[in-house]
Amino acid sequence: MSDTSSRQQLVAGAADMIRRRGLNATSIREVAKHSGAPLGSTYHHFPGGKDQLAAEAVRHAAETTARALDAALETGAVEGLRTFFALWRDVLVRTDFRAGCPVLAVSVEEPQSGGEPTAALRAAAEAFDGWEHRLATALRAQGTPEDRAARRAALVVAAAEGAVAMSRARRSTRPLDDVAAELAELVATGG
Amino acid sequence: MSDTSSRQQLVAGAADMIRRRGLNATSIREVAKHSGAPLGSTYHHFPGGKDQLAAEAVRHAAETTARALDAALETGAVEGLRTFFALWRDVLVRTDFRAGCPVLAVSVEEPQSGGEPTAALRAAAEAFDGWEHRLATALRAQGTPEDRAARRAALVVAAAEGAVAMSRARRSTRPLDDVAAELAELVATGG
DNA sequence: GTCTATACGAAGATAGAC
DNA sequence: GTCTATCTTCGTATAGAC
Numbered sequence: 001m002s003d004t005s006s007r008q009q010l011v012a013g014a015a016d017m018i019r020r021r022g023l024n025a026t027s028i029r030e031v032a033k034h035s036g037a038p039l040g041s042t043y044h045h046f047p048g049g050k051d052q053l054a055a056e057a058v059r060h061a062a063e064t065t066a067r068a069l070d071a072a073l074e075t076g077a078v079e080g081l082r083t084f085f086a087l088w089r090d091v092l093v094r095t096d097f098r099a100g101c102p103v104l105a106v107s108v109e110e111p112q113s114g115g116e117p118t119a120a121l122r123a124a125a126e127a128f129d130g131w132e133h134r135l136a137t138a139l140r141a142q143g144t145p146e147d148r149a150a151r152r153a154a155l156v157v158a159a160a161e162g163a164v165a166m167s168r169a170r171r172s173t174r175p176l177d178d179v180a181a182e183l184a185e186l187v188a189t190g191g
Numbered sequence: 192m193s194d195t196s197s198r199q200q201l202v203a204g205a206a207d208m209i210r211r212r213g214l215n216a217t218s219i220r221e222v223a224k225h226s227g228a229p230l231g232s233t234y235h236h237f238p239g240g241k242d243q244l245a246a247e248a249v250r251h252a253a254e255t256t257a258r259a260l261d262a263a264l265e266t267g268a269v270e271g272l273r274t275f276f277a278l279w280r281d282v283l284v285r286t287d288f289r290a291g292c293p294v295l296a297v298s299v300e301e302p303q304s305g306g307e308p309t310a311a312l313r314a315a316a317e318a319f320d321g322w323e324h325r326l327a328t329a330l331r332a333q334g335t336p337e338d339r340a341a342r343r344a345a346l347v348v349a350a351a352e353g354a355v356a357m358s359r360a361r362r363s364t365r366p367l368d369d370v371a372a373e374l375a376e377l378v379a380t381g382g
Numbered sequence: 383g384t385c386t387a388t389a390c391g392a393a394g395a396t397a398g399a400c
Numbered sequence: 401g402t403c404t405a406t407c408t409t410c411g412t413a414t415a416g417a418c
Contacts, residue, residue, distance in 0.1 A: 022300035024215035027393060038403045043395070050394070100299050104353070107360040108296045109213035110289060117362070125360040151369040158353030158370050159346055162295070166349055169298040169316040171308070178342040179349050186377065218411060229385045234413070241412070 007045045009035045014057035018102040020095070023054055023109045023120065054106065054120035061102045062127030069134050077138040078188055081156060084135075085180040088164045089173055097171045103127045104161045131157050143190070152191070156183055198236045200226045205248035209293040211286070214245060214300045214311065245297065245311035252293045253318030260325050268329040269379055272347060275326075276371040279355045280364055288362045294318045295352045322348050334381070343382070347374055 013035045017026040028050055032039045046052040065087065072083030091099050106124045110117070117125075136153035144152065159179050166175035204226045208217040219241055223230045237243040256278065263274030282290050297315045301308070308316075327344035335343065350370050357366035 020301070022213060022215055024213055025300060028395090029393075039394095040396085040403050040405095041401090044401075044403090098301060103360075104356055105299045107356040108291050108299060109216060110211070110359065121360055125362075128357050128360060128366070151373045154354070154357070154366050154369040155350055155373045158357055158366060159350040160353065161356060162349030162351065162353030163345070165295055165298040165352060166319050166345070168301065169294075169312055169319060171316075175319070175345050175349060178345040182342045182346045186382070191377070219413085220411075230412095231385050231387095231414080232383090235383075235385090 006035070006037055006041070010037060010042060010045060010053065011056045011060050014053050015061045015102050016099070018054065018057055018105050019061070019091075019099045022105045026054075028053065048119065051118050051120055055118070055123040058103055058106055058120055058123040058127060062123070062130060065127075066130050066134065069131060073134060073138045077135070077142045077144075078184065080135060080138050081183060081187055082180075084131075084156065084160055085176065085183075088160055089176055089180075092164065092167055092173060092176065097168050100164050100168050101161055104165065128157060139187070148191070152187070156187075159183060197226070197228060197232070201228060201233060201236060201244065202247045202251050205244050206252045206293050207290070209245065209248055209296050210252070210282075210290045213296045217245075219244065239310070242309050242311055246309070246314040249294055249297055249311055249314040249318060253314070253321060256318075257321050257325065260322060264325060264329045268326070268333045268335075269375065271326060271329050272374060272378055273371075275322075275347065275351055276367065276374075279351055280367055280371075283355065283358050283364060283367065288359050291355045291359050292352055295356065319348060330378070339382070343378070347378075350374060 010031060014026060014031045017031055017034070028042050029039055031053070032042050042053065043049065046056070048055075065084075068083060068087055069080055073080035088101070091101075103124045106120045107128075110121060132150070132153045134153075135156055136149045139149035139152055140146065160176075163176040163179040167173055201222060205217060205222045208222055208225070219233050220230055222244070223233050233244065234240065237247070239246075256275075259274060259278055260271055264271035279292070282292075294315045297311050298319075301312055323341070323344045325344075326347055327340045330340035330343055331337065351367075354367040354370040358364055
């Protein structure tokens, strides 16, 4: 399946570029070049153009994170939290603070189109939903009350995303580590 | 001082555009047009080009927020927290979820330049520092231990930024409101 | 000192050759 | 079906007329 492989390579490349530069600074031209594919072929694989490619890139990254989260949550909410933050810490350190979360990047770069949300933005909203849902379920299994679990899951996702961005700006893992420590204590003691 | 006024209008316009579209989608052309200024005059006011304008826009937005925070913190940490979130909530609602935080936008869009941080990114790092410092001071005044106050301030800023972005993606204030509620309880009960 | 006109490159997208 | 060549628009930045 050279077709599938080439397609997947474009999606992964786009995700990596969005993660680093943001959505608008990610050009189809360069994604194609980086994947060794000609420019025209991207429009064969993604007739919807850049928005379709970006949406698939967001879903790709979101699912990778979700799978890691699922695996970690099998041993409990605290371990899931730890994994969620460790995952972002790795991204920061391995890229010398040049890469962050593509879902967040898409969320703050809504294009000038006055109208309705793009496919990429809808994918971003679904990514956040998915992560929150997984964390909330784990918190409920741990004994956290229904409504509190949902709110606390939102807090974890929001704080992780914000902390990654702050760590990038400061070129230090300190914001992420501080936030992880605060949340770990909060979740461990049950709040 | 027509000079100062024109300059300030360009800075404010740039901040507003970055807040909505992100850094890369904000063109000097359009900022100038929106301010009624000719393109050439922006390079008179900002010889450093786009990076200088963006850095000043970030500082402008950061100081506006910092002043609101200072005012609210005079009556305590809980009130400061409430103001910080109310401020972002207003931005979201008034713009129909099309605007967020320009400091966050700059933090996730570091340009392709392989080298050192841009002036705009340095300004973003300083903005986060300033907000954290103010919140941490208020928390310490409230009796929170030294190291804990710093970590908790980082959590508040990170969670607010992340929640604003999530609310934009979902076009709902729910993520922001959930996060605000969780943090309010955490800070009020002292953790 | 202000602004018009323009240079130069890169963006998204497509037409049409192989 | 793949890829090259190109269309059109827009980006940053500047030169030089008033």
